[in-house]
Amino acid sequence: xxxxxxxxxxxxxxxxxxxxxxxxxxYLAGGQTLIPTMKQRLAAPTDLVDLTKIPGLAGVEVSxxxxxxxxxxxxxxxxxxxxxxxxxxALAALASGIGDPAVRxxxxxxxxxxxxDPSADYPAAVLALGATIHTNKxxxxxxxxFQGMFTTALEDSEIITAVSFPVxxxxxxxxxxxxxxxxxxxxxxxxxxxxxxxRVAVTGVGESGVFRASAIEAALAANxxxxxxxxxxxxxxxxxxxxxxxxxxxxxxxxxxxxxAVAAAG
Amino acid sequence: xxxxxxxxxxxxxxxDVEDRTLLVSFLRETLGLTGTHxxxxxxxxxxxxxxxxxxxxxxxxxxxxxxxGTAVTTxxxxxxxxxxxxxxxxxxxxxxxQCGFCTPGMIMTSVDIINRHGAHxxxxxxxxxxxxxICRCTGYHNIVKSVLDAAGRMTxxxxxx
Ligand SMILES: Cc1cc2nc3c(=O)[nH]c(=O)nc-3n(C[C@H](O)[C@H](O)[C@H](O)COP(=O)(O)OP(=O)(O)OC[C@H]3O[C@@H](n4cnc5c(N)ncnc54)[C@H](O)[C@@H]3O)c2cc1C
Ligand code: FES
Ligand code: FES
Numbered sequence: 337x338x339x340x341x342x343x344x345x346x347x348x349x350x351x352x353x354x355x356x357x358x359x360x361x362x363y364l365a366g367g368q369t370l371i372p373t374m375k376q377r378l379a380a381p382t383d384l385v386d387l388t389k390i391p392g393l394a395g396v397e398v399s400x401x402x403x404x405x406x407x408x409x410x411x412x413x414x415x416x417x418x419x420x421x422x423x424x425x426a427l428a429a430l431a432s433g434i435g436d437p438a439v440r441x442x443x444x445x446x447x448x449x450x451x452x453d454p455s456a457d458y459p460a461a462v463l464a465l466g467a468t469i470h471t472n473k474x475x476x477x478x479x480x481x482f483q484g485m486f487t488t489a490l491e492d493s494e495i496i497t498a499v500s501f502p503v504x505x506x507x508x509x510x511x512x513x514x515x516x517x518x519x520x521x522x523x524x525x526x527x528x529x530x531x532x533x534x535r536v537a538v539t540g541v542g543e544s545g546v547f548r549a550s551a552i553e554a555a556l557a558a559n560x561x562x563x564x565x566x567x568x569x570x571x572x573x574x575x576x577x578x579x580x581x582x583x584x585x586x587x588x589x590x591x592x593x594x595x596x597a598v599a600a601a602g
Numbered sequence: 603x604x605x606x607x608x609x610x611x612x613x614x615x616x617x618d619v620e621d622r623t624l625l626v627s628f629l630r631e632t633l634g635l636t637g638t639h640x641x642x643x644x645x646x647x648x649x650x651x652x653x654x655x656x657x658x659x660x661x662x663x664x665x666x667x668x669x670x671g672t673a674v675t676t677x678x679x680x681x682x683x684x685x686x687x688x689x690x691x692x693x694x695x696x697x698x699x700q701c702g703f704c705t706p707g708m709i710m711t712s713v714d715i716i717n718r719h720g721a722h723x724x725x726x727x728x729x730x731x732x733x734x735x736i737c738r739c740t741g742y743h744n745i746v747k748s749v750l751d752a753a754g755r756m757t758x759x760x761x762x763x
Pocket of ligand 3: 698699701704736738
């Protein structure tokens with residue numbers, strides 16, 4: 337790892353000014369993506385601004401039909417939160433399947449969404465539930481937030497502060513994990529929202545990162561059943577292909593996982 | 603350079619380190635606590651797991667400065683008064699190690715698993731929760747047996763207290 341200077345921010349405003357004062361700084365949250373990347377010398381920020389000690393940036397708040405999760409909330413704390421488990425069990429279950437226990441103790445929802453890895457789990461939940469990303473500057477809808485592999489609507493110094501999830505009528509996430517890394521080889525999040533609309537998001541599969549499977553959404557809107565989800569074939573065009581799985585294989589997994597997810601959602 | 607202070611195995615320690623220093627290097631090289639191992643150095647294998655404020659984390663993926671002000675426990679801090687910790691004893695009794703390289707991380711992860719699940723621990727849970735710890739020797743079977751045995755001993759002794 338190249339040399340770097342570490343700063344602990346005490347507030348969101350201080351974090352922003354610390355970053356502005358750095359020549360090539362980066363925010364640091366759980367470090368479960370950034371530190372391995374720095375160790376490989378694929379990233380070499382001159383400064384790290386730690387967001388995790390900012391009071392109030394971590395925690396879960398449920399009000400009415402919304403679950404709001406602070407950006408610095410660790411995956412473990414989402415997975416074990418009684419309020420997330422009762423309001424959106426699919427979201428708690430998703431968090432409990434990220435990486436391994438040590439990664440879940442450190443990694444944060446804000447870090448995962450800022451990074452937008454094409455095989456990460458949280459993007460699927462955010463997009464399928466139509467969540468809102470709150471930053472120090474604005475609120476961004478899920479449909480506007482994800483802009484391709486490792487690319488988001490965030491500006492350089494923008495800080496995610498929280499994510500608001502509307503409580504759905506039904507939802508489930510099923511992933512086919514890469515047996516070594518636990519990242520999604522394919523993962524499908526299906527949701528029937530409180531207003532009856534259906535949203536289906538797919539991770540691990542698209543060359544441009546997480547996407548909505550509109551054909552599956554239409555089939556489920558007409559007939560919410562596992563067979564209806566599984567009857568839709570996904571085209572392998574634009575689908576990731578690597579040593580872990582070909583485009584055809586991943587495309588087929590989407591139909592299989594969508595079917596399982598609807599069965600799990602009930 | 604930053605002066606980093608934390609509690610390690612109950613003792614307060616303080617040292618000037620470069621900000622890029624990994625917690626595992628701080629423990630092994632600055633403090634001489636070489637029980638914590640580096641297996642992969644790429645966040646995959648769990649040989650470097652230590653507890654920070656009671657949570658099992660990978661010390662190769664944590665900066666020493668991030669752990670400033672916390673309480674860190676390493677494999678050296680588990681036993682007390684010359685008695686092995688019940689998880690250490692269970693690994694020995696159940697042949698839960700061969701070369702022993704993965705063992706410090708396996709044991710630190712296992713203690714955390716047992717602390718969270720207690721008597722409700724079953725084999726499937728142990729296998730799921732050990733996903734972040736890789737062993738090249740044992741085939742995991744005796745490791746899982748050791749964790750379940752230790753969970754039994756720990757919950758029995760907790761109930762007796
Ligand atoms: C062995 C291993 C297995 C893993 N398996 C999975 C898996 O199965 N599924 C999965 O989804 N992920 C997995 N991950 C990734 C893990 O979930 C990471 O924790 C996550 O992607 C990044 O979160 P972090 O808090 O660690 O962020 P960091 O690594 O600290 O930061 C990541 C990036 O986000 C930026 N950032 C962080 N917080 C904010 C914020 N609040 N506002 C703006 N920018 C911010 C940082 O500047 C950096 O660029 C795995 C990681 C490891 C090491
Ligand atoms: S050495 Fe830290 S995970 Fe392998
Ligand atoms: S005992 Fe040798 S690696 Fe596990």
